[in-house]
Amino acid sequence: MPMKSMDKHEAMFREELAVRPPPNESLEQRPEIAPITGPTPLPEPAIKFDNINDEDYGENEAENKTRRCGQDVIEQLVNKFLNTGSTTDQKGSAPKFVNKEAQKLLGSSPYWSDKGVKEIGSIKDSDEAERNGWMDIIKRHKKSCHQLDGDISRRSRQNSRKSLTEAQDVMSRFVHSTSMQAKQFDAAAMPEELKKQLHYVSFEGMSALKEKDHQAFTSAQDHINQQISETLTCEKGMKAPCTLKKIDISAIFNSENDADHLKYLWGAFVRNVARLKPHYKKILDLSNTAAQLNGFSDGGAMWRSAFDLSTKNSPPKFDLKQQMQQIYEKILPLYKQLHAYIRRQISESTRIRSYRRRRLVFPLRINETE
Structure with a gap:
């Protein structure tokens, strides 16, 4: 409402009060009302938009740490709810999984179990390998791996972190169990075709790690992926709290023509991501450990084996x-x-x-x- 209109109505209201005495009171007893000489001042706003840069947006480091701690607690509660269906600790309750497709594959055939597996290289009879149906096992292995690979790829595109982790866990279990069964056979005593297939199935990759190390490897990967997508970057000249995520920076790069602005954003983002270097080193160390367990000199040789057709027994x-x-x-x-x-x-x-x-x-x- 315009200020002049508001002052006019207020003046009329005060004049009416001045000539209307309250009950049991005469006009002579009423004190005089001071005349209106100017507009009534408005209350001071909570936020001064004309000087918004002076507002406090939580630049205090202690407050930022408290906020980050709160976010971590919320994320832990969400993960616990996705696993158990509740935010409270329920002893004896079975975990609830998000990725139902991956769980259907888990234990879908006897080849998922490594119970009753004989010593490594103890079976030298190729006829026994054929009787045990190892060609069928290999076909099932390839089919299951393709299914899990497709599910992992799809979950990765959908950015469904919980489902992706479950699919990777099922994949690791399957590769480990089939590898242990394949290692029962002495590949050197088998026909050439079966030898190649046994080498293929017995390769465990990162699944050769101990459970604790494998969890550390997966956690490092998950942390890197989360931080890259969730790390906040400040605009040039702006103070905390920062608001730009990787997806926002990508959108700016698609339309921005200011080279200095682009250079600043890219440099700021890279500096933020550089803090993940210890996690990359952890992945590198565990990759080298897994490679040695698979019979390779280092992680590079293990990953190249898919292309140069090398095995632990052949160059x-x-x-x-x-x-x-x-x-x-x-x-x-x-x-x-x-x-x-x-x-x-x-x-x-x-x-x-x-x-x-x-x-x-x-x-x-x-x-x-x-």
Whole structure:
């Protein structure tokens, strides 16, 4: 309502009160009402929008720590509810799972169990392997792995962390149990075709780790994935609390033309993620441990085995690094042209006239003379 209109109505109301005596009171007994000389001042607002930068937004570190602690408690309660259906500790109650599809595969055949497994390499008769139906086991192994791989990929895209963890856990159990059964057979005494299949099934990967180490490996991965998506970055010139998540920064990169702004956001995000370095080192150490349990020298050799066809008992069929280098040298001329074209397009889109004077951080940059 306009201020003049409000003052007019208020003045009329006061005049009416002045001429209307209350009950049992004469006009002579009433004190005089002071005349209105100006507009009635409004109460001071709770937030001063004309000086909003001076407002306190929780810059105190102790308050920030308390807030983070509260968020951790909430997340623990949510995870407990997803597991048990309740936020309270219920002893003796079976856990409730979110990923029903993965749980259906768990124990769906006798090959999920490693009970009654004989010593490693104790079975040397290929006929016994055939009688035990190992070719069928291998087919089931591949089918189940494909199902779990598809479920893990789908859950990862949906960002369903609980379902993804359950699928990975089921996958680990299946790989471990089938591997233990395959190791009963002496692969060296088997026909060539069956030998290859046994080597394939007996490979455990990260499932070879002890349960405690495997949980540490999974926890480190989960923590990295969570922090990358949830880490908050501040806009340039803004103080805490920060509000930009990775998805927000990606959206800004799709439309922003200010090179300095892009460089600042990317640098701030990378600095935040750099705090995860100890978790990456933990993953590296556990990968090397798992590789040695699988018969490889280190984690790199274990992961390359899927391409160079090496096993713990046989060397690589070819040098994967050399093959990759040869392929890289073949595409290098096209790579240089593509790099130069994209660099020019970025320079134009960000309105930088002299690219060599103000270099923009760009992942495709090569170290050779331009």
